[in-house]
Amino acid sequence: MSARNTLIALAAGAVMTLAALPAQAVTIQRVVSPGGIAGWLVQDASSPLVAMNFSFHGGSSQDAADKAGAASLASNMLDEGAGDFDSKAFHEKLENNAIEMSFSVSRDYFYGGLRVLNEHRDEALDLMRLALTAPRFDADALTRVRSQVMSGLRRDTTSPNSLASLRWWETAFPNHPYGRSTKGTLETVPQIGADDLHAYVKRVFARNELIIGIVGDIDAKGAGAMIDKVFGALPAKNDLVPVPATQPQGLGRRIVINVDVPQAVVTFGGAGIARGDPDFMAAYIVNHILGGGTFSSRLYKEVREKRGLAYGVSDHLVWFRRAAVVVGGTATRADRTGDAITVIEKEIKRMAEEGPTAEELAKAKSYLKGSYALSLDTSAKIAAQLVQIQTDNLGIDYIDKRAGMIDAVTVADAKRAAKRIYGGGLLVTVAGRPVGVTSSGEPAAEPAAAPRQQAN
Template identity: 70%
Template sequence: MIRHLAAAALALFMLAAVPSAHAMTIEKIVSPSGIPAWLVREHSTPLVAMNYAFHGGSAQDRADKAGTANLAADLLDEGAGDLDSATYHKRLEDHAIDLGFQVGRDYLHGTLRTLNEHRDEAFDLLGLALSKPRFDADAVERVRGQMMAVLRRETTNPNSLAGRSWWRTAFPNHPYGRDPEGSLETVPRITAADLHDYVRRDFARDALTISIVGDVDAATAGKLIDRAFAALPKKGDLKPIATAVPQGIGRRIVVPVDVPQAVVTFGGNGLERHDPDFMAGYIVNHILGGGSFSSRLYREVREKRGLAYGVSDNLVWFRRAAVVLGGTATRADRTADALSIIEEETKRMGDSGPTPEELAAAKSYLKGAYALSLDSSNKIAAQLTQIQLDNLGMDYIQRRDKLIDAVTIADARRVAKRLYGGGMLVTVAGKPKGLASSGTAE
């Protein structure tokens, strides 16, 4: 009961008041061992939230052992140093410490949230997990079994089938084409030695980005950083990843699966985050299908015709590639109708771009929504880490509104053609009536 109450208290603290997006002060600090980080001091609640990232996610996996990074991440809190899995978890629970690890194609992201009274313990436990993970045989097999169960379910899940087919076709023979979770063939091949090798190569101080938000000063934050990260090697051993562009544009691939709904994944060339046209593309994408109720795709597919519960697309960028990617799910007998509307609206956006009224409304929404999204310490820490990874500068939050306002209707129309004028790769999983695969492999 005490542990549950402590965890509940931490959750409530995380929702407490945080500095507004435009008022927050970001400090660049350096730990005693020389590790840099960004810090936002927030003294209204006695907690610390940290977000960090290591360069080198699932793209570092060997092709025949895809899923290695993901399995390693799932096992980091399953025992470290002289603490076995049960003891490690008990230490976390007794002190209401929240640790999280998540693997993407380019990065392993980590989070830590703790009350001030337990922060030394929290950072020490994280340091053990990163520098001395155990990867005990029983824990490896238990977590591997859980992953295999998920992968078996995904063999009949239309969302997974459509998504995996899209990435495999868009990035053939490239690490981005593999699912970070791995496959039923590759996950059983992963050994404890592979997991230790991933940690050795990836968890290094030269590939580390850190953001901290909380009731802590710069000197104390620096000492906490060293508790967690100073024991890591100074340099990692990451293999280079080749630059890639999505392939298969103009193709439609139907993956047969006996389910009542069909899932559609669609997308094409995107914009790299440092592209001068990125902000214009971000606004245009929001107008077409950025997830709000006012987007063209939502209005045409759901509101006017009731063909799907939701439909959206987003700009997705990596260190070596960028795509625009969207999706929807609809009845098998109406899939062709929904896809036709998506393709028609996408082409219309590419041909003529947005209207001035749509551009003004999108600018207003995107400015307001961003400020509202920074409503907790952990969200601010996550955003600061992403800003660092994207090399946007410490003043990006203050500059962002001006960058949005600077986009003209001419910019938006030009970039709309760039984003949506070249066609799409479409994958469909299900039994879509009247739809078949088309196009040829490039």
């Protein structure tokens, strides 16, 4: 069996072991490395794997307007060669040692992940250290990866899903980093060179706002050594451009983007709620009841089950460091688009005015408590949760406290939260040929344009 197949087989076994554990069985240790870098550890000797997730403050919001996409391009390039290893040699080392390495960006954060068998851990840590501290950004690799990004951006210009979502974010956050594409645009990506990628890494990759989560067959001493090996050589402090606080704009507007496709895609949303707000948990439960993605949500029942207007419909809370929104979407036949929008707006208005029922609240609480274990059923998922809990400043005991926080939400709390997140109006964007649906507050229909931002 190859090293990679062994990793897959052992990971599958680890899934079965972790899935049997309740969320409360996850014991988190705070570890401080000899070099003074803190991280969280869940020690699990059931499988000889180690998973590490981490994040740096500073995602696509650090891109200059004319170099939008730089952070995303850097994330695509970090495993394309580092130190003495060009792209081919770097990938061969990953493959030969069954090392899974990944990078991604959001508007506020740059994320990394590593999963490896313990027997290849030292090799994996060396490669991750090189990727973070000595990326090459070679011209041939950059040309190839940039070409792939450009192909995706060209596809977005005719994708109704992309067009509706891109226009929503751009309209909600005009002239703000949150309104720009994390992937960049057809105009900006060709302007990004290796110097820009090196500059981004130099400003963002630092120890002062580094968040780390480690899960696997490793003790606190080993985790501390692991942390220093990967991150110890990074600069002490980042050099970030401040991002101003903002609120979504365009509420009450409807924007139609003409694109010749059989279905119309609808993106809708409005102001959300900060993760640290006292009403957040109530809002989270209310959002689940309205359109949280399950078959029991009000939007799913009204739009899909009762009227057959769409295959699916949902909405979710999105929180950034400097803004928060609630955003959702659906796709429907062109001649039924108006009906779908009417039903969605009606249900959102009803939720804002009446809130959920006591029965809905009880069912939602039960589901949200029981389903949380699914986010803790693999080492990689737990590592990601460790990073997210730290990012949201929820405390090392959050997993243990979460069920009690959900239970504490009253009907009055839920009604108050419902009014806050659904009572401020919606921004709606539609991409397609929707019959009888026109833009409000601007020309009746807008031509499809090259996408300028990406859905969260």
